[in-house]
Amino acid sequence: MIRLALWIVFSLVVAAGIAWLIGLPGTMTLEVAGYRMQPRLGVAAAVSIGLIALTILVWTIVRRVIDAPRHFARMARERRRERAMVALSDGFIALSAGDAHRARRLARDARSSLPENAAAQLLEAKADLALGNMHAAREHYRALIADRRTALAALSGLYEQARAQGRHDAALTFAQKAVAIAPAPWASEAVLDDLTRRGQWQAALDHLSAEPAVSREDKMRKRRKQALIETARAREAEPSEPLRALDHALAALKLLPDFVPAALIAARIQSNRGEARRAMSLLRRVWRATSHPDIAALYAAAVPGASAVDRLKRVTELIDQPPPNRAAAIVLARAAVDAFEWSTARNALAPYVSSDATQALCLLMAEIEEGQSGDHGKAREWLSRAVRAPRDPTWTADGLTAEEWEPVSPVTGKLDAFEWRVPIGATGLQRSPAPVAPPSGTTVAVPAGDATGSTALALSTR
Known part of the structure; x- marks a missing residue:
């Protein structure tokens, strides 16, 4: 409605x-080839405007005719470009869908x-690579390296x-060349993995320090990797240079305050x-954040040469009563058993003695039954439960378990592969004794599980 009103106005x-x-009043005299015209001034002005408009229209038509070949050529190029873009789009979709031939x-075509x-x-090149035509793919990639825009992709x-x-x-x-051009994530990760796999911790730390981190997640990931490398350096230097190892461990804790290995x-x-x-x-602070059993065990033995009773006192200072979780209960019970405080050990484990008791808990209960009352029958019952009991958390990476944290996986060499969790289908890196000694008079053999996670437990009673 508004448009109609505006058009009328x-x-x-x-x-x-x-x-x-x-x-307009007045006339204008025109003499052309002996002819004289005297139109009114307004008519002459209107005719002049019309002639100018006609001239512009004719010139526009002539120019369009002259430019027609170039126009049609440009349209053809645009159509080819559009077809090529459609082919490219469909090609990348086909490659993602697994149709490398198409x-x-x-x-x-593009x-x-x-x-x-x-x-x-x-x-x-990507399609040739997916089809296994390595030579053709390599030639395409080498041709693309010459262009700085496509060098990283190549x-x-x-x-x-x-x-x-x-x-x-x-x-x-290739990864090192890519890093020299720009810090691409895949290239930086590959170079870092190589440095950490070979144990070149200082070079790895320098490489990581030069890596940009923009988002909050990237900064947190970078700090964690730096903490891991500092811990690896501390672990390497601890036997021969403890002071230098301490500096590295404290540097790791500044980056990652609750990192248990550091x-x-x-x-x-x-x-x-x-x-x-x-x-x-330090151990109290980390224990409050993680409840890691190794922290509590080291806290109990923080004073060299302390008796079992003193170790139990320190553990009771660290762990709330009753223990807030199974790991704390097992640590407290272990310290109590070492001090022959059988009631304390039994009370600590009581809330967690159920159908889902872990192997360590079952073995501890067997030792308590043997030590407190000499009941071999109940001890054997707990040992039998240990055969079927779930495993306890340990350091696990790529299907392997380890008693202590390691910076890289022995299988893949990847940094930060080890996690503290319950192993599933894991194989031990080395044969280690059971976490709790069996009761006297009973021999227990708990070999490491095989690749399928099966575990054998042999029992023999004298």
């Missing part, structure tokens, strides 16, 4: 302007329309190809140096 204004122009065909398009060549493809072929040195070379190393060194109070303070 505009039409009236134009009509009024034309009427005013035609009605992806390669579409990539070639390249025929846009020979200079790097994305089409990249798609063809190096990424060459890196994946080298990994697929098992050429790890070549893959590392806290254990720092507390051990402080305890050995006679700084038991400082070690115990």
